[in-house]
Amino acid sequence: MTTLLIPVSYHGQGKNAELAHITLEAIxxxxxxxxxxxxVIGQPGTAAALQADLSQAGVSAIYAAEADDALLSLGVTETDVISKIAVDKACNGIVLPDSVLNREIAGRLAARLGSGIASDVVALTAPNTVTHSIFGSQLDVHATVHGPTPVVILRNGVVEVPADSEAQSEKPLVEIEEVEIPRGGTARSVRVTSMTPEETSDRPDLTTAKIVVAGGRGVCSPENFATLVEGLADELGAAVGSTRDAVDLDYCAGATQIGQTGVTIAPELYIGLGISGAIQHKAGMQNAKRIVVVNNDPEAPLFSIADLGIVxxxxEVVPALLELLHDQD
Ligand SMILES: Cc1cc2nc3c(=O)[nH]c(=O)nc-3n(C[C@H](O)[C@H](O)[C@H](O)COP(=O)(O)OP(=O)(O)OC[C@H]3O[C@@H](n4cnc5c(N)ncnc54)[C@H](O)[C@@H]3O)c2cc1C
Structure with missing residues (x-):
């Protein structure tokens, strides 16, 4: 029987851990x-907190590698654990939900296991056959990933998770099998010595939000980003996104960056304010179902994929829009 191994992404730690939507997509x-x-790799208690949701999602096995320092080596421990399970359990492939850390781990896994790797995968047609997006999402190509344990990084937002999945009949709990974290062997020359907790907000998660309001260099200042981009997002119950330039200029946090080196989104509605539409940005948002663009340059490339463009x-445009929305309240 073919078995695919999925390293679980989640939010929170230990008993507060919650399954990330991207894990459901990968499953x-x-x-x-x-x-x-x-x-599941993390602090003690993490796998138990995720057990019910993973069981409900239909996994047939849950392996837990837990220790207080499990996540303190920037992917080395994860690589050790995942590659050992892949070999010991004779897995036929590894599918990782996309994240900055998982891209690092995926490369290490492919090297360790002597297998090929495919990133930006938008469809899996067999454990070793994928469709993946290349050249900043300009082309989709079919590829076969060679080697004993093909490693695949699934792009976020390409698999629709049915809304009624919660209404399905309850599946029995899958037992958790503890696995030991290999100590020694790989030199642990990098140790994380402190961490800044992720900033939390009441806004929806950027990767799964139905509406995203994104701002670029053209909003002109951090103050404008707060009033125009975040203000409109809050009015619409939307998540906040940005371009890399907006992040580099300190208009907003790095976690909001959409694109080739940021997150990939596929919301019902994307509103881009002061964004030119570089291919690296489009790579992360062009699967949005409706695209609205506000830009003072009629030649801005983002207009070419807009459903509604406002030159x-x-x-001026956003305050007028906010006023209209307030009048409707
Ligand atoms: C390897 C690599 C990876 C990259 N990864 C990413 C990525 O993941 N995500 C990403 O976004 N970028 C990425 N970039 C950067 C990318 O190439 C662009 O530089 C960036 O997306 C541009 O951001 P921007 O649209 O905010 O700025 P600009 O391109 O400078 O565009 C600003 C726009 O605002 C408009 N404007 C100005 N003033 C106003 C106003 N008052 N009202 C309305 N419109 C106004 C201008 O007409 C212009 O079109 C990457 C680049 C490289 C080389």
Whole structure:
């Protein structure tokens, strides 16, 4: 029987851990091709907190590698654990939900296991056959990933998780199998010595939000970003996104960056304010179902994929829009 291994992404730690939506996407993408085994790496209690949701999502095995320092080596421990399970359990492939850390781990896994790797995968047609997006999402190509344990990084937002999944009949709990974290062997020359907790907000999660309001260099200042981009997002119950330039200029936090080196989104509605539409940004948002663009340059490339384009100054258009929305309240 074919088994695909999924390293689980989650928010929070220990008993407060919650399954990330991207893990559900990876499980759904892998399911048609065999059994799905999940591996949870983190602080003690994490796997137990995720057990019910993973069972409900249909995994057939849950491996837990837990220790207080499990996540303090920037991917080395994860690589040790995942590659050992892949070999010991004779897994036929590894599907990682996309994240900055998982890209690092995926590269290490492919090297360790002597297998090929495919990133930006938008469809899995067999454990070793994928469609993946290349050249900043300009082309989709079919590829076969060679080697004993093909490593695949699934792009976020490409698998629709049915809303009624919660209404499905309750599945029995899958037992947790503890696995030892290999100590020694790989030199641990990098240790994380402190961490800044992720900033939390009441806004929806950027990767799964139905509406995203994104701002670029054209909003002109951090103050404008707060009033125009975040203000409109809050009015619409939307998540906040940005371009890399906006992040580099300190208009907003790095976690809001959409694009090739940021997050990939596929919301119902994307509103881009003062964003030119570089291919690296489009790579992360062009799957939005509706795209609205506000830019004072009618030649801005983002207009070419817009459903509604407004040629105008964002500092005038957005306050007018906010006023209209307030009048409707
Ligand atoms: C390897 C690599 C990876 C990258 N990864 C990413 C990525 O993941 N995400 C990303 O976003 N970028 C990425 N970039 C950067 C990318 O190439 C662009 O530089 C960036 O997306 C541009 O951001 P921007 O649209 O905010 O700025 P600009 O390109 O400077 O555009 C600003 C726009 O605002 C408009 N404007 C100005 N004033 C106003 C106003 N008052 N009202 C309305 N409109 C106004 C201008 O007409 C212009 O079109 C990457 C680049 C490289 C080389």
């Amino acid at each position: 759904l993408a892998a399911h048609p091709h065999g059994d799905v085994a999940a591996v 105008g100054d964002a500092t």
